[in-house]
Amino acid sequence: MRRIGNSAIATVTVVALCSGVWLLRSAGSEQPPPQPAAAEGRPDPGEERLSAPALPPSPPTRIRIPSIRVNAPLMGLGLTPSGSLDVPPSREKNLAGWYEAGTTPGESGTAIVAGHVDNTEGPAVFYDLGALRKGSIIEVDRRDGGVAVFTVDAIEVYQATNFPDKKVYGAARRPELRVITCGGGYSRSTGYQGNVVVFAHLTGSR
Template sequence: MRRIGDTAIAAITVVALGSAVWLLGAGAATHAPPQPTAAEGRPDPGEERLTSPALDPSPPTRIRIPTIKVNAPLMGLALTSAGSLDVPPAAEKNLAGWYEAGTTPGETGTAIVAGHVDNTEGPAVFYNLGALKRGAVIEVDRKDGSTAVFSVDAVEVYAARNFPDEKVYGAAARPELRVITCGGTYSKATGYQGNVVVFAHLTGSR
C-alpha cells in the first residue's frame, strides 16, 4: 500500500478494470488487447529531462490520447473500503477516472488515471493502452480551461502479485501521470492477471 498525499492507496485490483467475458465468445487469441513490448519499458533519459513547469492544481475533465483514439471524459475516483482505487462504472465504456484525493494532472506529483480495458460487451476506453509507444502525447483538459500535455516515458505490464506500488504511486518531484488498465495474461477462471501502466511526464500546456 502506497501513500499519496494524505491517503494510502493499495494496488488496483486487476479484475476491477476488465472482465474479458466477451473474449470467451470472440476468441481470446485474436481479440486480446495489445500488450507493451519490452522496449517501451525502457525510458529514454534524454526525453525525461524535457519537463514543463508545473501547473496550479485544477481538476481534470477529459483525457485524449490521439495515437490510440482515446477521447474520454474523466470522473473522480475514491478508495474502496479495502483501500484499492475505485473504478468507473463498467457499463460506461468511454469513461475514465482520476484519483481525486491525490495530485491533479499537471501539478507537481504523481497523478493517477484509470479506466477499463473492456467490459462484458467488448473493448472499452483503454483497450489499446498497451500499444502506446514512448514519446506519444497524452492531453488532459482541466476545469480551469487549460490543457496539460504529457509525453509517454514508458509502458509496462505487471503481474498482480508483483505490482510495484512505490514505482507506480510514489511521489514525484515533477508533474507526472500514470494511466492504468488491466493487462497481462488472461485466465478464464480468474480474468486478467495484471495491469498495463503508462508512465508520462508534463512537457507542455496550453
C-alpha cells in the same frame, strides 16, 4: 477536497478493472488487447527528460490520446472499503477516472488515471493502451480551461502478484501522469493477470 496522496492506494489497486467478461463471453473468438513491447519499458531514472513548469491544481475533465484514438471524459475516483482504487462504471465504456484525493494532472507530483480495458459489450476506453509508444502525447483538459500536455516515457506491464506500488504511485518532483488498465495476459478462469501502466511527464500546456 481532502488531499491524502497516492500512498493510500493499496496493492490491489485496479483488480475491479480486470475481469475480462467480454473475452469470456466470446469463447476465445476475440483477441486479447495489445501488450507493450519490452522496448517500451521504463527508462533509467537518471535519464529523465526536462519537464514543463508545473501548473496550479485543477481537476481534470477529459483525457485524449490521439495515437490510440482515446477521447474520454474523466470522473473522480476514490478508494473502496478494501483500500483499492475504485473504478468507473463498467457500463460506460468510454469513461475514465482519476484519483481525486491525490495529485491533479499537471501539478507537481504523480497523477493517477484508470479505466477499463473492456466490458460486456467489447473493447472499452483503454483497450489499446498497451499499443502506445514512447514519445506519444497525452492531453488532459482541466476545469480551469487549460490543457496539460504529457509525453509518454514508458509503457510497462506488471503481474497483479508483483505490482510495484512505489514505482507507480510514488511521489515525483516534476508533474507526472500514470494511466492504468488491465493486461499481463488473460485466463478464462481468473480474467486479466495484471496491469498495463503508462508513465508520462508534463511537457507543455495551453
